Amino acid sequence: MNALFNKNSQAIFWNNNLAAIQRMLDYDYTIGKEKPSICSIVAPTSSNKFEKVFFGGNEVMIPIFKTLQCARDAFKDADVLVNFGSFRRAYDVTMKAIEIGGFKTIMVTAEGIPERLARRMNQYARDNGVTIIGPATAGAIAPGSFRTGNIGGTIDNVVNSKLNRAGSCGLVTRSGGLINELANILSIQADGVAEGVAIGGDRYVGSVFIDHLLRMESNPQVKYMVLLGEVGGLEEYKVIEAIKSGKIKKPVVAWCIGTIAKHFSSGVQFGHAGASANADSETAEAKNRAMKEAGIHVPDTFNNLPAKINEIYTK
Secondary structure: OOOOOOOOOOEEEEOOOHHHHHHHHHHHHHOOOOOOOEEEEEOOOOOOOEEEEEEOOEEEEEEEEOOHHHHHHHOOOOOEEEEOOOOOOHHHHHHHHHHHOOOOEEEEOOOOOOHHHHHHHHHHHHHOOOEEEOOOOOEEEEOOOEEOOOOOOOHHHHHHOOOOOOOOEEEEEOOHHHHHHHHHHHHHHOOOEEEEEEOOOOOOOOOOHHHHHHHHHOOOOOOEEEEEEEOOOOHHHHHHHHHHOOOOOOOEEEEEEOHHHHHOOOOOOOOOOOOOOOOHHHOHHHHHHHHHHOOOEOOOOHHHHHHHHHHHHHO
16 A cells, blocks of 8 residues: 555544544645545434534534444445544554444544554554554645544635645654644745655554655655654664665665753653653654664754755755
């Protein structure tokens, strides 16, 4: 599977989060889709049979079901689950979705799922060929085709960052907020994003950098990749090994945020649960140095990242 989504992707949305649902529909309308990409909503406590939302200037009704099984039975072509359940429910919902089958991609927005459960959930997904985006994620986007949840921000920001049409960069970050910033940089310094994924800020996420970069390597729409890592964890070293072994041949521009940590006398915990270095190899400075030595295009500072992207894109 080279791409997470296409123009025909259909989503079941778990939890009636109207703001996120409306943003997905606004995106669908902006890119010229004939119908919403959300086919149904699962809301166990809802008394409604339909949710009234806007699709452009028209009101449309999206059916509501009390169970995921009922929604799946009614919409057998749905291949994406957008799981907006709380950290108390997200695990059970995801496990049930994998058990039911038919979902290729599951987005999990909840932050703070216990690590023991997260590990079990992620392994169950891998064993069944399901890609999990998250936990603790803003989601993923295939510009011009499909968007999950709130990634990209408001529709004004989506258009300003040119996320309404496909570019040529495969973008992978941990942070949902920084993926918006990178998308804007790519719209200015290059031709935009072919596919963007925020893998999530928790320590144990369902799919990691290397999963998406290897997939993007075989996606002809992606001409080069941008990786924005952060202090904590060792996932960037898997990318280094893939480049050394020749599994990744396309140019990669990368930076690990958190280099300021070296100026503090004690350990620093950044915003994400996984953004804390437990060894020297997990520091941002060490990972940036290792990536540069492996032939990855690493700028001297984050401020120089836009210029580096422009340089590689132009070449």
